Amino acid sequence: MADIHFDYKLALAAIEAGADKIRLNPGNIGARENVEAVVRSCKEHHVPIRIGINSGSLEKDIHEKYGKPTAQGMIESAKRHVKILEDLDFHDIVLSFKSSDPILCLEVYRQAANEFDYPLHLGVTEAGTVMTSAVKSTLALGPLLLEGIGNTIRISVNGDASLELPIVKELLKDCGLKDDVPNLIACPTCGRTAWDMKPVVDEMESWLQTIHKPITVAIMGCAVNGPGEAKHADIAIAGGRKEGLLIRKGQIVEKLDQSEIVDRLKKEIENY
Structure with a gap:
């Protein structure tokens, strides 16, 4: 997956290079024609767009409205970006809502599951070292998985990314969602x-x-x-x-x- 910020030309290049998915917030890449160009390319290459809402980078008016990062504010932000794509008849969308606060993650994903019909990518961002990431991610994502919420998942670890997969496999196994793990x-x-x-x-x-x-x-x-x-x-x-x-x-x-x-x-x- 290609993680794109601000420059729509990077999204076009990533799609042409064979990216399976792009992470992009359409409200952050400038004029409508920029978004239209990305959507056309995604449709042509059958590439989904993941809209990633991060509690630390909410729109200024939303932050002022709620005073701090909240689940309601993150949902409101997501609706804005989703509408841009839906207005262009693009519906191959995945949503993620990330925060370094595991309780906020738990709350916003529960709300998102009720608000949207799109797949949800689960994760806690800026989770820290292996130990803190495992604790925070289990606290936030374990209940969601047990409730049947979520379609894809990442447990983010500062440093060696190869350490992430064993934690994910262990969590999925213990939630009864993966049966080929010792x-x-x-x-x-x-x-x-x-x-x-x-x-x-x-x-x-x-x-x-x-x-x-x-x-x-x-x-x-x-x-x-x-x-x-x-x-x-x-x-x-x-x-x-x-x-x-x-x-x-x-x-x-x-x-x-x-x-x-x-x-x-x-x-x-x-x-x-």
């Missing part, structure tokens, strides 16, 4: 933990990103409560001093040397 369970450790399990959990979490099947994997810190706590997992390891128990569907099937745990876990998962 579920990794790991205990928080306690006084009974007798092995360094964190490197194993980290390696398995990364490796499981390559697996596309609905399997629950548990990595537990001890052989006392571990087998019972992991009984609902498909494959589990309950670690101990220099060894670990391999568990399938709640049944202990083998005792492993600690050095074997990672390779054996991967093999069990691949063969599941």
